[in-house]
Amino acid sequence: MLRGKWLAVFSGIVMAIASCGHASAQATIKVAYTDPLSGPFAQVGDANLKQMQYIIDYINSKGGALGKKFELVPFDNKSQPSDALIALKSATDQNMPFIMQCSGSNIAAALIDATNKHNERNPDNRIIYLNCGAVAPELTNEQCSFWHFRFDLHAGMKAEVMVRALPKDTTKVYLINQDYLFGQSVQREVKNYLTKLRPDVQVVGDELIPLGKIKDFSPYITKIKASGAQALLTGNWGPDMNLLIKAGVDAGADLHYYTFYAHLAGGPTAIGAGGDNRVLAVMSFGENVAPAIGNKEAEAFAEGFREKHKFDFSAAGFRTIFEYLQAAVNKAGSVDATKIATAMEDLSLKDFLGFDTKMRKDDHQIISEYFVGTFKKGVKYDAEGTGLGWENTATILAKDIDQPNTCKMKRPSGA
Missing domain, CATH: 3.40.50.2300 (Response regulator)
Structure with a gap:
């Protein structure tokens, strides 16, 4: 019986050691x-x-x-x-x-x-x-x-970049964001930076929408047009971004669109030629950045992906x-x-x-650095075969975007 007890203990030790070393042994x-x-x-x-x-x-x-x-x-x-x-x-x-x-x-x-x-x-x-x-x-x-x-x-940093990109003659904006943690953060941070940096700008509309549920954004575009807004500011992503801007472009709305994610998959196709020089994206990278700064290695890396997968590297x-x-x-x-x-x-x-x-x-x-890209014709690399692509119109260095934080991190023992 004692022998069986010690065998069980030994077996448990072996299993623990094996489990501990499993990741490193892979x-x-x-x-x-x-x-x-x-x-x-x-x-x-x-x-x-x-x-x-x-x-x-x-x-x-x-x-x-x-x-x-x-x-x-x-x-x-x-x-x-x-x-x-x-x-x-x-x-x-x-x-x-x-x-x-x-x-x-x-x-x-x-x-x-x-x-x-x-x-x-x-x-x-x-x-x-x-x-x-x-x-x-x-x-x-x-x-x-x-x-x-x-x-x-984070959304506060992106919101600051977005607000700084607003032209001085833009004084009326409309906000549409997704109704969950991220969209609520964008809503809050954009209004915060408008107050800090552009107190002359009036928010003439501010809405939160259910995530991934809306198929027809034309009623929203009707409200935006009626509000007198010159620009739509949105953190929407995926179909909530693509369908929103497509509805605005298709309706011929006299708007400029300031986005976090218009450059990502499906965005350029949804926007189309009607978005020429009307859509801006706050982005970590655009395919026209590398040639603009003369970085041939980075350009070749992006080109390699495009050639392999037949869509844009972002x-x-x-x-x-x-x-x-x-x-x-x-x-x-x-x-x-x-x-x-x-x-x-x-x-x-x-x-x-x-x-x-x-x-x-x-x-x-x-x-890290960030960029503002404008969707337009005449760039070296177009997006999704549309004939339009993202021209880099602003580069913000890491040192200029380093915002403070309120983190009180709990660290494990020994770290």
Whole structure:
């Protein structure tokens, strides 16, 4: 009986050691990716997935990390927090050290909470959440986490860029945003920066819409036209952005559109020729930036994706993610989540355009350059075969967009 007891104890120790070493023993460094790959926002998730894989192939060709290749493992979350949490559970069950998610700040908030709880309960199987596009400011302020790193500017930073891009003769604007955490953040931050920077501008309309539910935006365009607005400001993404601007262009509305995401998959096609010189996007990258600054290597990288997949490359930020990940894993010398997270803090790298970037230690928010692109004819690279593309009309350096934060981060023991 005593012998059986000690056998059970020994077996438990062996299993614990095997579990602890499982991630480091894997042949590849797995990165779970969860976003909508079906449903109304599937076009966004599919475009992200293709661009990530293209970038991972490049990073792997440069040696990966610790002599291992990165492997992307996709999970469809159907734009639902519950499905994203299932993906997280599957990733941790397989001892994956990283999970990435881009679309939906409500989903991001759920992932942060679940990651915090999992890592506290499972110190030998921790996971890092890499945020590639969920930009509600709360996520790196009051909801900040040691295990969460955001690699896109948050909505407050983007809103400041958007408001600064408004011409001086624009004095009446209309706001439409999606009615969830992200859209509410955009609504709040745009009004905040209008008050700070452009007190002469009047908000003549301000609406929140249900996420992914509206198929016909013509009634909204009718209200906007009646309001006397000169510009529509929106953080909408996916079909909520595409259909909104298409309705305005089709109705011949005398409007300029200031957006966060008009440049992403489906946007240029929906806008069409009627949007010539009327649509602006606050963006992390546009295909015409590299030739404008004379960076032939970056231009060739984007061209390579376009040739392979027959659509535009917009996700330079994803390359920044994997270059940070590569550097942090190599610096940590292992795939231990605590060591990698610590190595990522205050890391500074030049991005593939040659601009300075930094991952802030105090809130885990990337600080990087941003651009304003105008949709127009006559550019070197058109978008989605429309004959129009994004001309870079403004470049904002990282040092000029570094906003303060209110993060009070709880750090694990030893970090």
